[in-house]
Amino acid sequence: MAAAPLQLNALQGVEAAKRAAAYAAVDNHVKPEHQIIGIGSGSTVPYVVERIVQQGPKVNTNRWFVPTGFQSKELIVKNGLKLGDVDSFPEIDVTIDGADDVDSNLNAIKGGGACQLREKVLAEAAKTFIIVADFRKNGEILGQGWKQGVPIEVAEFAWSKVQRQLVKLGSTNAALRMGKAKAGPVVTDNGNFVIDAQFDEKFMKQPDELLKTIKLLTGVIEVGLFTNMCQAAYFGNEDGTITAKEIGGKVQKGITFDVSRNPIVS
Numbered sequence: 001m002a003a004a005p006l007q008l009n010a011l012q013g014v015e016a017a018k019r020a021a022a023y024a025a026v027d028n029h030v031k032p033e034h035q036i037i038g039i040g041s042g043s044t045v046p047y048v049v050e051r052i053v054q055q056g057p058k059v060n061t062n063r064w065f066v067p068t069g070f071q072s073k074e075l076i077v078k079n080g081l082k083l084g085d086v087d088s089f090p091e092i093d094v095t096i097d098g099a100d101d102v103d104s105n106l107n108a109i110k111g112g113g114a115c116q117l118r119e120k121v122l123a124e125a126a127k128t129f130i131i132v133a134d135f136r137k138n139g140e141i142l143g144q145g146w147k148q149g150v151p152i153e154v155a156e157f158a159w160s161k162v163q164r165q166l167v168k169l170g171s172t173n174a175a176l177r178m179g180k181a182k183a184g185p186v187v188t189d190n191g192n193f194v195i196d197a198q199f200d201e202k203f204m205k206q207p208d209e210l211l212k213t214i215k216l217l218t219g220v221i222e223v224g225l226f227t228n229m230c231q232a233a234y235f236g237n238e239d240g241t242i243t244a245k246e247i248g249g250k251v252q253k254g255i256t257f258d259v260s261r262n263p264i265v266s
């Protein structure tokens, strides 16, 4: 018997675009044989989980879901999915995550939500790492769309030394990220601080070089530059279509995706 069509909340604009991108990514990359799934952070990822849940209990009963932080942990638990961790699952079939900025080679800036350490561990542990985002993240060179700088997780006692070094390296405005509705700095899920460091285009054109340089500063725990990790990115556009980019340069624009269609799980 055919499943009844999905009844979904009506979404407009960017939110509708994000949902379409997330659904397309899940349909293309989360297959029944995938049993260990990494779940990223951000405002697009809830739609990823929504689509995975729509794949049904038959496939999801045997799956384990590994979160990148508090937010995704809650998403997994609230949706009745099985919560795993990297200790138990150091190899992940597929991780799907959001991003703050993506360049034409699928390098990304991540860490707008201060989750970059766990996000990178799950991206690196995954056989396939996929990004889902809206059109504002779809760029040519990192930093053209995302102006807040590269998020860098640092040991709490070392932040001031690292900040000075980042400025010496050429950062135009390296600043400790401060909490909102909290006095003092943002503290990550791992108990560390975050410095947001802007670099001009000369640096951002070679994100791998910049990543290696920053990573060598003692006190730096992880850098929110994800280079040579992502296999495909799905961007939801304002007009409701999707742009899909693959590693190797293939770009498909104007993809239409009917979110009311049930996922095909076979």
Ligand SMILES: O=C(CO)[C@H](O)[C@H](O)COP(=O)(O)O
Pocket (backbone or CB within 6 Å): 040, 041, 042, 043, 044, 045, 097, 098, 099, 100, 109, 110, 111, 112, 113, 114, 115, 116, 119, 133
């Ligand atoms: O890197 C991240 C958190 O550290 C998020 O993935 C990133 O901020 C994307 O968020 P959104 O989907 O809300 O645009």
